[in-house]
Amino acid sequence: MQVSISEQMEKGNRDYTNGEITVEWRPAKCVHATTCYRELIEVFNPRKRPWVNMKGASTDEIIKVVDKCPTQALRWYWNDEKKREEYEKQKVQQSRPELANEPIDEKPVKVTIMKDGPILLQGKFRIIGADGNELKTLSMTSLCRCGHSSTNPFCDGTHRRHGFRDDL
Amino acid sequence: MSAEFTIIKNGPVKITGKFVLTGSDGKHLSVEGEEVHLCRCGGSKNKPFCDGSHQSNGFKG
Numbered sequence: 001m002q003v004s005i006s007e008q009m010e011k012g013n014r015d016y017t018n019g020e021i022t023v024e025w026r027p028a029k030c031v032h033a034t035t036c037y038r039e040l041i042e043v044f045n046p047r048k049r050p051w052v053n054m055k056g057a058s059t060d061e062i063i064k065v066v067d068k069c070p071t072q073a074l075r076w077y078w079n080d081e082k083k084r085e086e087y088e089k090q091k092v093q094q095s096r097p098e099l100a101n102e103p104i105d106e107k108p109v110k111v112t113i114m115k116d117g118p119i120l121l122q123g124k125f126r127i128i129g130a131d132g133n134e135l136k137t138l139s140m141t142s143l144c145r146c147g148h149s150s151t152n153p154f155c156d157g158t159h160r161r162h163g164f165r166d167d168l
Numbered sequence: 169m170s171a172e173f174t175i176i177k178n179g180p181v182k183i184t185g186k187f188v189l190t191g192s193d194g195k196h197l198s199v200e201g202e203e204v205h206l207c208r209c210g211g212s213k214n215k216p217f218c219d220g221s222h223q224s225n226g227f228k229g
Contacts, residue, residue: 107170107186108170108171108186108187108188109170109171109185109186109187109188110187110188110190111171111183111187111188111189111190112189112190113189113190113191113192113197113206113215113216114192115192115193116192119181119206119216121173123170123171123187124170124171125170125171125172125173125185125187126171126172126173127172127173127174127175128172128173128174128175129175130175130176130177130178130229131177135175143173143181143206143208144208144229145206145207145208145210145215145216146210147208147209147210147211147225147227147229148210149229152208152229153175153181153208153229162210164210166192166215166216167215
């Protein structure tokens with residue numbers, strides 16, 4: 001597992017292990033999509049410290065949820081070196097066919113409303129700020145829906161504290 | 169560029185271009201290419217869409 005120097009220097013990075021696998025947490029990459037704790041609160045509980053409890057579920061369950069993290073703020077690897085190499089090889093083989101798909105510009109941007117959370121944007125898009133200037137050209141971000149973010153228009157995870165709900 | 173997101177001052181976000189919108193229940197919400205305004209103030213009674221509530225709740229952002 002290669003980690004760039006800038007990533008190593010990032011504050012708040014944490015690694016968690018249950019002996020079998022290690023889950024890497026890179027908070028700078030998180031867009032608060034909330035997938036992890038909605039699907040596996042027994043392991044990923046932002047109200048607890050440490051917020052990751054590797055004993056909360058089986059290795060298979062943890063892998064399944066970490067693989068759903070849209071930003072790779074959460075990643076995992078097998079601790080056993082042989083197993084890790086084998087898995088990485090498999091992953092490359094599986095992901096190759098998808099790369100030959102239609103050009104990226106043609107793909108519609110995925111806009112996903114996260115339950116009681118932000119708007120997740122995935123694809124090639126532009127964001128024009130309230131002052132008419134372009135904010136960022138990105139491939140993934142999340143926009144605040146609760147009205148309380150201090151990094152508006154982006155989500156900063158504040159919706160949890162304010163108990164924002166879709167049905168209210 | 170397939171979609172553009174325009175932040176409307178003290179209001180919603182307007183989405184134009186090519187996009188697929190999925191609701192919090194995983195269901196598809198709009199067809200490709202439609203223009204939508206999504207609530208940013210948290211006050212809409214028609215979430216995730218804007219219903220103009222930001223004008224009455226004093227949303228700034």
